[in-house]
Amino acid sequence: MEEILNKANELGLMVRGTDLYRRYEELSVKMDADDAAKKLLQEYARISEELYARETSGSPIEVDEKRNFQELTEKVSQNQLIKEYIATQSYFLNLMMQIQKIISEPVGEPVDQARIIKPNSGGKIITDF
Secondary structure, eight states: OHHHHHHHHHHHHHHHTSHHHHHHHHHHHHHHHOHHHHHHHHHHHHHHHHHHHHHHTTOOOOHHHHHHHHHHHHHHHHOHHHHHHHHHHHHHHHHHHHHHHHHHSOOSOOOTTOOSBOTTTTTOBOOOO
16 A cells, blocks of 8 residues: 555656646746736636526526626736636646546556555555555
8 A cells, every 4th residue: 555655646746747737836826926817817717607507507698798708708818827827727637637547547457566455464454544
């Protein structure tokens, strides 16, 4: 079990060592420091979720609400920091989903040493992680 956790730690360090992770962290710091961009993105997310919920529930969306959302979308798309942040976040989340898929559906044969029973412990199950 310890070996699995060590490999998981190694994987985490490998992810943190990527240019993608470092860029995502850098952009996250920039977004946190830019109140205008942060508020704009939060407003966009809030209104987007609200309109999506209303649309899926069959509630009507007024023409002026659609127009206001379109204007907000244009403001978001014109903000270079937000565009780069969203794109980088998307790439990073895609990487994490690929990692999760590989962990869930590994290719190859299981490794014998990756077992829950500690070697030379009389078959006791490890409970102290």
